[in-house]
Amino acid sequence: MTNELEERLVAIEMALANQEKITEDLNQVIIEQGRMIDRLVKQNQYLMTLAEQDTVKPLSEETPPPHY
Template sequence: MDPALELRLTDLESRVAHHERMAEEMSQVIFQQGQMIDRMTAQLRRLRDQLADAEFSGGRSPQDDRPPPHY
């Protein structure tokens, strides 16, 4: 095989290996970000539900229904 052609082929193989490694690393980052988005979405849903419950109850707690201590 021609030495120049062999050198070019080796360079191309090295570049492909580098791109494959980068693609795998990016895939892992995207997967982790997806998990984080799922957790944050669930947390936001819980907070939204808590806020809706607080608004529904008028923002009052059971302690608000007690008479003041001077009664």
Template structure:
């Protein structure tokens, strides 16, 4: 083969390897971001539930409104 053609082929193979590595890295990053989003979504759901309980007085018993025994 021609040396110029060999060099072009080598350059193309190098570029392809770089793009394949970049695609793998991006795939891993997207996977990790998906896990983070899922974790944060679950945490946000729990916080909303806790806020709703506080807002609507959930979790309180009638004893909470009584004055302490020393009054």
């Protein structure tokens, strides 16, 4: 193998290793974002449940304050 071909092969191998590292890093980010989304969905469901339980009555159903 000529020196020029060997240098090109080394450059290609280095570029491939760099791409593999970037792909792995991005995969880890995606995994963490998935976990964060799961937590946020659970929090949102909990808050929606609280909001449904704490409904405001229509004015006609409210008892007047004691000073009336």
